[in-house]
Amino acid sequence: MIDLTKTNTGLWREITDNCGDIRKCFNCNTCVAGCPAAEGDPPLFIRNLVRKVLLGLEDELLEDETPWLCVTCSACEEMCPMGVHPFEVCLDIRRWQSKNDETYIPAATAEIFETGHTQAVGQVQEKRKAVGLEAVPPTIIKFPELLKIFQEMLRNTDIVRENDYMFRS
Amino acid sequence: MKRIGVFVCHCGINIAETVDVKRVAEEAMQMEGVTYAQDYIYMCSEPGQALVREKIKEENLDAIIIAACSPTLHESTFRAAAEEAGLNPWQCEIANIREQCSWVHTDREKATRKAINIVGTIVQKTRLNESLEPIPVSITKKALVIGGGIAGIQAALDIADSGYKVILVEKESSIGGHMAQLSETFPTLDCSQCILTPKMVAAGKHPNIELLTYSEIEEVSGYVGNFNVRIRRKAPFVDWSKCNGCGLCMEKCPAKVSSVFDRELTTHGAIYVPFPQAVPNKPVIVKDSCIYFKTGKCRLCEKVCEIGAINFEQEDQFIEEEVGAIITATGFETLPVADLAEYGAGDVPDVIDGLAFERLLSASGPTVGEVRRPSDGMVPKEIVFVQCAGSRDPERYKPYCSKICCMYTTKHALLYKHRVHDGQSYIFYIDIRTGGKGYEEFYHNAEEEEGIIYLRGKVAKIFRDGDKTVVWGTDTLTGRNIEIAADLVVLATAVIPKDSTAELVKKLRIHTGPNGFLSEAHPKLRPVESINSGFFIAGAAQGPRDIPETVAQASAAACKVISLFSRDHLEQDPAIAWVDEDLCGGCRICISVCPYDAREYDEEKGIVIVNEALCEGCGSCVAACACGATQQRNLSDSQIKSMVTASLRGE
Structure with missing residues (x-):
């Protein structure tokens, strides 16, 4: 049970930056209805993220990895009736998470390193095979030499250098 | 023999899809007395009516039958x-070959x-129809x-402004109501x-x-245009013609009565006006609370009243009035907090209702x-704030x-914030409905x-914990239970x-619906009329409504009366x-x-008249x-007999 007298109900002021006024959100769920990542596993429900920010559920939000599932297609940007800019909400939460915890490494970074995907596509391999697709969606992974160069580039970033135990090619 | 014309309506496909309208017209033509029969796509349209008028003259018709929808819809059109x-109409x-066929x-x-x-049945009725003239009834032009x-x-103001007299009866001592x-x-x-x-002042003057005011309806008899009303004026025990409203009696009264107007958040004396702007x-x-009426001693108010307006001997008066129309605008109440067991059943002191909160917000509260x-x-x-407490x-x-x-x-939440800047308000709701x-x-x-x-979620429980009032609810948007120590x-x-x-409503002989609100004659097209003629309805007595809608409806009801x-x-x-007086x-x-x-009963003739x-x-x-x-x-009787015979024929 959430005790609302103890949560940080001013959290939205800290988090929101590039997005619109999330207090305008009236929970129509269009941002979820048109979102490709909402079909993923785990799903991305931007409306729920907005809700967590508004209720000030700080600890939960810090642990929440779903903002990193956004594929940045911007469909939600087009559809939100209240000018919340849901896509920017995802990015604002990512930034806030990273700023709040310097040791924070979103799972998606490992995925990018290994497959060039921001998504945890490894988890849908069986589903892809079942409908006659390649197990892993084609990206740089199709070109081993280029993947090597890509990973070398990433090794020059702080996050990979400092946590190299997580990034094995 | 009468020459009867039969006009059969298709009503688009409403009738024609299920009934062979051409055959109905052909068969009608064979019926005794029918000299003309015709079908048409929309009889109620202007060309349809023109056809009826034209054929009445051309065919020299003595009577017509329109085979179409219910007479409640177009009888007046065709008459x-x-x-x-x-x-003759x-x-x-x-x-009726639509609703009933x-x-x-x-x-x-x-x-x-x-x-x-x-159609055959109605032909039989029509053959014996007499030409009639409407009966004139006088109107008492007072509402x-x-x-x-x-x-x-x-x-009352709208009717009065148009020049007609109005009697405005209010149960309490002042007009104003919940507003x-x-x-x-x-x-x-x-x-x-x-x-x-x-508006109160305008109505008063x-x-x-x-x-x-301080009056109630005892009895209503009569009919539209000519109602007789008996009104009880409850004894205020104050001679209002003398009283100058100085208020000294109220200051001195030692009795304590919970203020209904202030939702029992305060008390006043046994002698009182509900609020300073009362009209x-x-x-x-209040007889039940007055120390003199209870014990035979006190009469303090009488002693301080310099003009001698207090009168303990006063009795209820009865007034007989004749009016032509009656508007019922008796308003609403709210479900008592005590009825809501899961919300503390009225035993948790810091659980109040919306009207009580209005009094806390009010500058005169x-x-x-x-x-x-x-x-x-x-x-x-x-x-x-907990919405839908007892609704939905x-x-x-x-x-x-x-x-x-x-x-x-x-x-409420907004006004609270205007008064308590560092306060936090929460609203639990099922849906937010803002149609207006x-x-x-x-x-x-x-x-x-x-x-x-x-x-978004309905509150399940409210209970007291120390000086806090704890609310248990859910935020269905996150699917998480919420606790607020408020x-x-x-x-x-x-x-x-x-x-x-x-x-x-029993006295007026008008009707209420399943939830006890007044019923309108038609939910869309006659929203301010009762089904009984001469009775009109306005305001929240008909159903929950806000001020703009209430005012609009009141003006609409007034307009009906003026018309x-x-x-x-x-x-x-x-x-x-x-x-038949002989029979x-x-x-x-x-x-x-x-x-x-x-x-x-007519004593003189020894018969019962109509x-x-x-x-x-x-x-x-x-x-x-x-x-x-x-x-x-x-x-x-002869019409009914021939109609029954006709309706049984061929089956």
């Missing part, structure tokens, strides 16, 4: 068309045969408005009393309005507009939406600018009809009961069965009459 073509009959059947052959039968809230005030209790009104936040009191500003003594909770007077820092709950409380709560709760001009914008503004937290909880309790409405009064006389349908034995069975009190103004033509007395003395015009 007018018949009259225009020179026929009562020589026009409707054969095409709409309720699927088998085309059977439906067609039934339609032919219906009675019951209820002195904003609905009653507005209706006088409110702080500020959504969505514009105007001060409720500031916009109400000018209007030369055409007779204000009867009329005259006190009354018990805290002079400061929000202070009842238990200890503390200014609440965490406040929870068909299993336990009321099935309907109380309509005004979404808006007034948002207003500027309402959605008001809600968004409150959510965005005032930092109100809206939580300082004050405000319930948006269900809007319900006033207790007294049930008793009043009634603008006629020289009323026209009563002459197709009613009549008595009537004066047994009076008819009097006992008449629902409209239209049968009266009051033509009261008779609605229901036929009860015709059926009950043992000696066949009572007959219905254009529905005589």
